[in-house]
Amino acid sequence: xxxxxxxxxxxxxxxxxxxxxxxxxxxxxxxxxxxxxxxxxxxxxxxxxxxxxxxxxxxxxxxxxxxxxxxxxxxxxxxxxxxxxxxxxxxxxxxxxxxxxxxxxxxxxxxxxxxxxxxxxxxxxxxxxxxxxxxxxxxxxxxxxxxxxxxxxxxxxxxxxxxxxxxxxxxxxxxxxxxxxxxxxxxxxxxxxxxxxxxxxxxxxxxxxxxxxxxxxxxxxxxxxxxxxxxxxxxxxxxxxxxxxxxxxxxxxxxxxxxxxxxxxxxxxxxxxxxxxxxxxxxxxxxxxxxxxxxxxxxxxxxxxxxxxxxxxxxxxxxxxxxxxxxxxxxxxxxxxxxxxxxxxxxxxxxxxxxxxxxxxxxxxxxxxxxxxxxxxxxxxxxxxxxxxxxxxxxxxxxxxxxxxxxxxxxxxxxxxxxxxxxxxxxxxxxxxxxxxxxxxxxxxxxxxx
Amino acid sequence: xxxxxxxxxxxxxxxxxxxxxxxxxxxxxxxxxxxxxxxxxxxxxxxxxxxxxxxxxxxxxxxxxxxxxxxxxxxxxxxxxxxxxxxxxxxxxxxxxxxxxxxxxxxxxxxxxxxxxxxxxxxxxxxxxxxxxxxxxxxxxxxxxxxxxxxxxxxxxxxxxxxxxxxxxxxxxxxxxxxxxxxxxxxxxxxxxxxxxxxxxxxxxxxxxxxxxxxxxxxxxxxxxxxxxxxxxxxxxxxxxxxxxxxxxxxxxxxxxxxxxxxxxxxxxxxxxxxxxxxxxxxxxxxxxxxxxxxxxxxxxxxxxxxxxxxxxxxxxxxxxxxxxxxxxxxxxxxxxxxxxxxxxxxxxxxxxxxxxxxxxxxxxxxxxxxxxxxxxxxxxxxxxxxxxxxxxxxxxxxxxxxxxxxxxxxxxxxxxxxxxxxxxxxxxxxxxxxxxxxxxxxxxxxxxx
Numbered sequence: 001x002x003x004x005x006x007x008x009x010x011x012x013x014x015x016x017x018x019x020x021x022x023x024x025x026x027x028x029x030x031x032x033x034x035x036x037x038x039x040x041x042x043x044x045x046x047x048x049x050x051x052x053x054x055x056x057x058x059x060x061x062x063x064x065x066x067x068x069x070x071x072x073x074x075x076x077x078x079x080x081x082x083x084x085x086x087x088x089x090x091x092x093x094x095x096x097x098x099x100x101x102x103x104x105x106x107x108x109x110x111x112x113x114x115x116x117x118x119x120x121x122x123x124x125x126x127x128x129x130x131x132x133x134x135x136x137x138x139x140x141x142x143x144x145x146x147x148x149x150x151x152x153x154x155x156x157x158x159x160x161x162x163x164x165x166x167x168x169x170x171x172x173x174x175x176x177x178x179x180x181x182x183x184x185x186x187x188x189x190x191x192x193x194x195x196x197x198x199x200x201x202x203x204x205x206x207x208x209x210x211x212x213x214x215x216x217x218x219x220x221x222x223x224x225x226x227x228x229x230x231x232x233x234x235x236x237x238x239x240x241x242x243x244x245x246x247x248x249x250x251x252x253x254x255x256x257x258x259x260x261x262x263x264x265x266x267x268x269x270x271x272x273x274x275x276x277x278x279x280x281x282x283x284x285x286x287x288x289x290x291x292x293x294x295x296x297x298x299x300x301x302x303x304x305x306x307x308x309x310x311x312x313x314x315x316x317x318x319x320x321x322x323x324x325x326x327x328x329x330x331x332x333x334x335x336x337x338x339x340x341x342x343x344x345x346x347x348x349x350x351x352x353x354x355x356x357x358x359x360x361x362x363x364x365x366x367x368x369x370x371x372x373x374x375x376x377x378x379x380x381x382x383x384x385x386x387x388x389x390x391x392x393x394x395x396x397x398x399x400x401x402x403x404x405x406x407x408x409x410x411x412x413x414x415x416x417x418x419x420x421x422x423x424x425x426x427x428x429x430x431x432x433x434x435x436x437x438x439x440x441x442x443x444x445x446x447x448x449x450x
Numbered sequence: 451x452x453x454x455x456x457x458x459x460x461x462x463x464x465x466x467x468x469x470x471x472x473x474x475x476x477x478x479x480x481x482x483x484x485x486x487x488x489x490x491x492x493x494x495x496x497x498x499x500x501x502x503x504x505x506x507x508x509x510x511x512x513x514x515x516x517x518x519x520x521x522x523x524x525x526x527x528x529x530x531x532x533x534x535x536x537x538x539x540x541x542x543x544x545x546x547x548x549x550x551x552x553x554x555x556x557x558x559x560x561x562x563x564x565x566x567x568x569x570x571x572x573x574x575x576x577x578x579x580x581x582x583x584x585x586x587x588x589x590x591x592x593x594x595x596x597x598x599x600x601x602x603x604x605x606x607x608x609x610x611x612x613x614x615x616x617x618x619x620x621x622x623x624x625x626x627x628x629x630x631x632x633x634x635x636x637x638x639x640x641x642x643x644x645x646x647x648x649x650x651x652x653x654x655x656x657x658x659x660x661x662x663x664x665x666x667x668x669x670x671x672x673x674x675x676x677x678x679x680x681x682x683x684x685x686x687x688x689x690x691x692x693x694x695x696x697x698x699x700x701x702x703x704x705x706x707x708x709x710x711x712x713x714x715x716x717x718x719x720x721x722x723x724x725x726x727x728x729x730x731x732x733x734x735x736x737x738x739x740x741x742x743x744x745x746x747x748x749x750x751x752x753x754x755x756x757x758x759x760x761x762x763x764x765x766x767x768x769x770x771x772x773x774x775x776x777x778x779x780x781x782x783x784x785x786x787x788x789x790x791x792x793x794x795x796x797x798x799x800x801x802x803x804x805x806x807x808x809x810x811x812x813x814x815x816x817x818x819x820x821x822x823x824x825x826x827x828x829x830x831x832x833x834x835x836x837x838x839x840x841x842x843x844x845x846x847x848x849x850x851x852x853x854x855x856x857x858x859x860x861x862x863x864x865x866x867x868x869x870x871x872x873x874x875x876x877x878x879x880x881x882x883x884x885x886x887x888x889x890x891x892x893x894x895x896x897x898x899x900x
Contacts, residue, residue, distance in 0.1 A: 042819065042881075042886075044819075044879070044880060044881055045819055045821070045822075045881050048819075048822060048881050048882075053822065053823050054819075054821045054822060054823075054881075055821075056821065059820065059821030060821065303879065304879060304886055305876070305877075305879040305886060305887075308886055308887075326874050328876045329876045330876070331876045331877055331878045331879075332878060332880075333878035333879075333880045333882075333883050333884075334880060335880065335882040335883070340882075340883070342878055344876075344878075369492065369494075369495055369498075369504075370509065371495070371504045371505075371506065371509030371510065372495075372498060372503065372504060373503050373504075400850070401851065401854050403878050403880070403883040403884075404851050404854035404855060404858075404883065405854060405857075406878060407858055407877050407878055407888075408854075408857055408858055408861060410875070410876060410877060410878070411858060411861055411862070411867075411875060412861070414874075414875060414876060415865060415867055415871065417861075417865055421865070424776050424864075425857075425860070425861055425864060426755070426778045426779045426780070426781045426794075426860060426864060427755075427781055427857045427860060428781045428782060428783035428792055428794075428853050428856060428857055428860070429494070429753065429754060429755040429781075429783075430494060430782075430783045430784060430785065430853070431492075431494055431495050431498050431504075432498075432785040432790075433783050433785070433790070433853040433854065434783075434853075434854075436492075436754055436755060436758055437755075437758075438857075
């Protein structure tokens with residue numbers, strides 16, 4: 001009989017999984033369910049779509065449902081909400097949203113790619129007309145329309161993480177005044193203090209008003225249905241538009257109903273083949289936790305790269321293949337105005353929590369030959385495993401090329417290359433690209449001396 | 451008795467060696483001899499000094515003899531030409547050029563850092579007033595003065611290697627017409643054909659007239675002592691200024707006199723401690739060959755990074771330390787107008803000559819998210835060791851960030867990371883820095899499929 005593979009979720013991991021499954025087993029019937037109307041788009045590009053850097057919405061949504069069907073042979077059902085899984089009978093129950101009709105689908109293999117949901121702020125007024133999230137293509141389109149039509153002059157961004165940083169730049173580039181409310185003392189909680197201070201300085205330099213230790217307690221909503229001020233425990237802030245970027249959590253409502261194993265962060269925990277603890281059910285993407293190969297702990301790191309890769313692995317294995325997703329080190333980069341910021345591997349706190357005898361060391365090196373135009377500092381805050389003499393994490397921040405250099409450290413971390421071997425690396429030297437001693441070598445030499 | 455360490459050569463390896471020796475053994479007397487008047491400068495920066503990108507000569511010559519003496523405790527003797535080594539008596543004979551006086555110096559340890567010399571063209575007229583090399587700080591200053599005073603309109607560059615490429619860009623940026631004469635069909639002999647074609651296209655796009663298969667046979671010199679035309683076997687080319695960039699060879703005249711072991715390329719061959727085959731004599735820098743750790747063969751790769759590192763190692767060991775220079779993979783980068791070009795590791799030919807079952811594969815990937823402004827192609831021509839399933843070399847060319855990406859491949863080559871492990875790398879994804887699948891991952895995925 002023809003194999004049937006169902007995929008629940010159409011953003012990143014889902015289309016990857018469905019396409020891969022069909023490619024591995026062209027005879028299989030592969031059906032992808034998506035609640036919204038769009039599939040397979042780039043969430044990470046939305047800030048750049050808003051700023052106009054990316055001008056055409058098509059560019060971040062290259063694959064519409066019809067294209068996915070035509071080019072990949074996947075049966076795509078948008079505006080379908082999967083409401084229940086019947087794991088013993090190997091069925092799912094989906095609601096066709098347009099006609100509000102419920103239909104059962106049986107499966108041989110089921111792949112959950114249900115993604116993440118925005119954390120709840122738990123405050124009245126959060127659904128006002130001018131309060132936005134940046135979680136879907138629809139959100140992006142709605143913000144763009146609102147900004148174009150209403151020409152807001154003051155924006156309050158709630159949450160100073162990666163997405164918050166990108167939005168600060170986006171909105172400032174549109175000439176909008178930005179107030180950034182953050183729970184913590186410094187933006188970018190989770191990064192090292194040195195990095196967070198540099199980020200704050202960059203925000204300030206670009207006239208973002210950063211307000212630390214702000215817990216939002218309410219919104220004052222006007223008669224037009226729009227928030228006028230954002231109220232916190234210690235103040236109130238005028239806003240023509242409010243954007244929430246307070247992070248996401250795994251969307252596991254379906255999974256948890258049927259006892260799929262969740263981890264410490266409430267994400268689905270799978271093995272390396274992306275198989276869950278329930279027979280014939282796979283999971284991939286932002287609904288999952290990922291294993292960090294440095295300390296072998298599961299973490300929640302919702303990133304498109306992991307989603308795509310896990311999706312491929314789940315799809316291949318569901319269709320009869322045998323492949324693995326080996327885990328991650330966590331590599332994240334963000335552009336904060338003119339500052340490139342990257343985190344690779346563990347933080348100092350995470351390292352110590354993992355029982356690593358870790359210490360932190362900062363080096364500030366030149367990106368280029370000192371006198372070469374455009375030379376900027378590259379700051380590396382490295383986390384050293386003292387016993388094993390290797391780097392287990394790093395924050396890197398600076399000018400152009402910083403993130404690509406962070407990848408070099410990422411590779412060294414992932415491959416467990418010793419500090420000594422890093423110091424022996426043969427890296428390109430040429431004034432337009434690097435000083436005689438590349439920052440990575442400066443770091444390694446410094447670490448060796450310790 | 452106080453240890454005496456003599457260093458012969460003051461450009462890159464020499465000052466590194468002398469400084470390091472003094473740091474390791476502060477009691478030692480360290481004397482550095484240099485024929486010219488400058489020490490410790492950056493040859494690689496000269497093209498950028500000529501173009502004005504680096505405006506101050508101080509910036510490429512930060513360490514004058516007095517500073518080297520004061521800050522490092524090294525006794526610096528410029529305008530001293532070392533003419534002979536007496537290895538049994540452990541002495542050298544140096545000529546003080548200003549007074550034309552010969553003096554003997556005894557040594558406990560001798561470090562040869564005699565660098566390289568420009569290949570001979572062997573053609574009359576090569577010493578004309580307007581024929582220049584780019585081999586020393588003095589050369590750079592002379593070219594700058596000539597260009598400023600004489601305002602040449604037509605330049606003939608002889609030799610289309612790395613330095614030739616940089617000079618093309620420099621001279622075009624000064625509004626000078628450039629004709630590039632090269633022996634071969636394409637510029638950048640030694641790189642893969644794909645790269646060489648891209649370089650040629652970039653030269654052409656910037657109106658450099660590239661003339662292939664040109665063997666220079668003579669110069670027509672005017673009454674003013676300046677070359678008027680460069681004559682080759684197949685034509686003649688008008689020139690107001692001529693620059694020779696036909697490569698260098700190890701300067702081993704001193705070493706060969708006393709039977710110091712030279713290699714296939716006439717460079718000094720040392721062990722990992724930079725020790726030669728003659729008692730108490732070390733060597734470092736462009737006068738040496740370097741071991742390529744991929745095929746364990748010695749090659750001649752005169753690069754400032756290797757010179758600095760070998761210098762440090764020679765200095766440390768001469769002063770009683772114990773350290774090694776493990777060898778290189780060869781990492782070279784050059785900016786050809788708007789094209790970044792890098793070579794890491796072996797070429798296809800070199801791989802096959804080393805008995806590696808090698809094949810070449812090219813991938814063309816995006817540097818950024820496709821729709822992100824500034825997205826450019828990154829071309830990777832990778833050399834795969836088919837049996838061991840790993841990369842042994844690559845040419846990488848493209849827009850900004852290309853060279854820093856090449857370093858990632860360089861690290862993978864140096865650490866002998868398998869293609870499969872490269873495909874599992876966790877690299878940063880963010881629209882300003884990278885597409886969802888970084889070019890390095892695109893390559894690895896492609897290689898895995900093979």
